[in-house]
Amino acid sequence: MIKIIRFTIxxxxxxxxxxxxxLRKLRHDPTELITRSVQPALWLLxxxxxLTNLRAIPTGNLSYLEYMTPGILAQSVLFISIFYGIxxxxxxxxxxxxxxxxxxxxxxxxxxxxxxxxxxxxMSQAIVVYCLALLLGIQMNxxxxxxxxxxxxxxxxxxxxxxxxxxxACLVKTRERFMGIGQVLTMxxxxxxxxxxxxxxxxxxxxxxxxxxxxxxxxxxxxxxxLANSVNMAGIGLDILVLLLVSxxxxxxxxxxxPNVAI
Amino acid sequence: xxxxxxxxxxxxxxxxxxxxxxxxxxxxxxxxGLVGPNGAGKTTTIKMLTTLLPPSSGTGLVAGFDxxxxxARVRQMIGYVPQLISADGALxxxxxxxxxxxxxxxxxxxxxxxxxxxxxFMGLQEAAHKLVxxxxxxxxxxxEIAQSILNQPAVLFLDEPTLGLDPNARHMVWEHIHRLAxxxxxxxxxxxxMMQEADYLCDRVAIMNLxxxxxxxxxxxxxxxxxxxRASMDDVFMHYTGYQIxxxxxxxxxxxxxxxxxxxx
Numbered sequence: 464m465i466k467i468i469r470f471t472i473x474x475x476x477x478x479x480x481x482x483x484x485x486l487r488k489l490r491h492d493p494t495e496l497i498t499r500s501v502q503p504a505l506w507l508l509x510x511x512x513x514l515t516n517l518r519a520i521p522t523g524n525l526s527y528l529e530y531m532t533p534g535i536l537a538q539s540v541l542f543i544s545i546f547y548g549i550x551x552x553x554x555x556x557x558x559x560x561x562x563x564x565x566x567x568x569x570x571x572x573x574x575x576x577x578x579x580x581x582x583x584x585x586m587s588q589a590i591v592v593y594c595l596a597l598l599l600g601i602q603m604n605x606x607x608x609x610x611x612x613x614x615x616x617x618x619x620x621x622x623x624x625x626x627x628x629x630x631x632a633c634l635v636k637t638r639e640r641f642m643g644i645g646q647v648l649t650m651x652x653x654x655x656x657x658x659x660x661x662x663x664x665x666x667x668x669x670x671x672x673x674x675x676x677x678x679x680x681x682x683x684x685x686x687x688x689x690l691a692n693s694v695n696m697a698g699i700g701l702d703i704l705v706l707l708l709v710s711x712x713x714x715x716x717x718x719x720x721x722p723n724v725a726i
Numbered sequence: 727x728x729x730x731x732x733x734x735x736x737x738x739x740x741x742x743x744x745x746x747x748x749x750x751x752x753x754x755x756x757x758x759g760l761v762g763p764n765g766a767g768k769t770t771t772i773k774m775l776t777t778l779l780p781p782s783s784g785t786g787l788v789a790g791f792d793x794x795x796x797x798a799r800v801r802q803m804i805g806y807v808p809q810l811i812s813a814d815g816a817l818x819x820x821x822x823x824x825x826x827x828x829x830x831x832x833x834x835x836x837x838x839x840x841x842x843x844x845x846x847f848m849g850l851q852e853a854a855h856k857l858v859x860x861x862x863x864x865x866x867x868x869x870e871i872a873q874s875i876l877n878q879p880a881v882l883f884l885d886e887p888t889l890g891l892d893p894n895a896r897h898m899v900w901e902h903i904h905r906l907a908x909x910x911x912x913x914x915x916x917x918x919x920m921m922q923e924a925d926y927l928c929d930r931v932a933i934m935n936l937x938x939x940x941x942x943x944x945x946x947x948x949x950x951x952x953x954x955x956r957a958s959m960d961d962v963f964m965h966y967t968g969y970q971i972x973x974x975x976x977x978x979x980x981x982x983x984x985x986x987x988x989x990x991x
Binding site: 567568 | 804810817825857873985
């Protein structure tokens with residue numbers, strides 16, 4: 464029992480150290496946070512503003528712009544996380560990964576620490592999207608509990624997708640191959656989800672894929688909690704559970720594969 | 727006392743046997759050099775001993791712990807400076823040390839003292855709060871060695887510690903390794919393909935070729951062994967590794983080496 468407690472404390476502490484690395488890097492050079500805010504801005508300010516006038520997509524009592532705002536946040540989180548594997552490959556091409564793997568740090572703590580680091584970057588996107596939403600006059604839900612739910616959804620999404628990315632990096636090991644696969648995965652994940660249109664208007668086969676897409680569950684939470692005009696808590700517990708299971712599953716696979724990077 | 731022992735340690739990659747039944751023992755406080763041409767199996771050996779790579783067969787004990795069955799214990803006991811660049815360029819020198827002092831469970835009360843001692847020992851106090859990106863090649867190497875001695879390791883593994891450094895920087899790194907061995911009695915296991923380095927630093931040298939050790943002994947014994955007057959370590963190297971030198975090292979290895987050289991330069 465004491466052994467388990469000691470292991471858990473050690474595990475949490477090491478995970479936080481890996482996160483600390485990321486925070487320190489961001490403090491030295493926050494450029495990425497700024498350049499990353501361009502994409503959600505384009506989607507909301509141009510795509511959203513135009514499509515909202517069309518009223519072609521059934522979005523209930525929400526305007527299309529409101530409807531897609533949580534989707535764009537989910538998209539930003541996906542994009543920032545899915546290319547996280549590039550950083551792993553970069554650290555492999557140097558010898559940084561080797562040094563971490565030789566230190567007495569549990570593998571799962573290394574992987575979870577990296578995933579939470581991606582979460583920190585993703586959180587910056589949440590701030591960007593909230594600012595843009597304010598700018599566009601979208602009514603946001605400011606309830607503290609709802610905001611906590613948003614943070615949870617963003618973190619879990621970032622953990623899932625960045626760990627997925629890490630797993631791919633562990634398997635392919637070179638930048639060129641990784642970029643190819645990353646490109647191929649990102650768009651299908653995005654389009655086969657409810658990020659910018661409801662599942663109900665999809666053809667049947669795509670609906671099935673969308674139900675297996677973790678992004679869908681993340682968008683559900685965000686859409687249920689973000690907007691003042693359509694607070695909908697139904698099924699959020701289940702959505703969080705699904706994301707938690709996906710994250711745990713991927714972290715375990717990642718921890719098993721991570722040592723391969725050094726070979 | 728033997729601080730490191732291997733028995734028939736073997737590693738194969740598909741059809742290639744990188745390390746072939748390596749049996750080796752290293753004394754406490756010894757500076758041991760593993761030399762050989764590119765592709766001889768030096769880095770593979772070091773990766774197995776540092777638990778990065780599981781052996782295909784055979785056993786190894788480092789500081790009393792089994793590298794296959796107690797890798798976590800081994801990791802606590804050793805320090806490792808990879809051939810590639812392992813200091814993080816986006817952090818300062820101090821931060822690189824701080825992170826590793828935390829990963830190596832150095833108690834908070836001792837952290838600052840150990841970090842300052844390592845910085846002072848490696849002559850990096852003034853550059854401590856600069857980003858490592860702005861360091862010279864020699865400074866990066868010294869910082870990496872500083873990182874790897876924070877936990878006062880029983881065995882310090884250095885994989886090609888002076889690869890890509892200019893002579894000044896190289897001599898400075900040598901001085902520091904020398905002092906680590908003499909003043910702190912650290913057991914050091916290093917690989918190199920620079921014979922001058924092996925001659926200068928090592929108590930004992932093993933020459934490795936095609937995954938096997940072909941000669942082992944002190945530099946002076948090795949020089950005597952080849953039956954040539956005033957033999958240098960280069961003569962020893964060529965005597966024992968023969969004519970396969972041209973075959974050693976493939977494209978990706980050369981690419982990697984040149985990249986390191988460029989980054990450090």
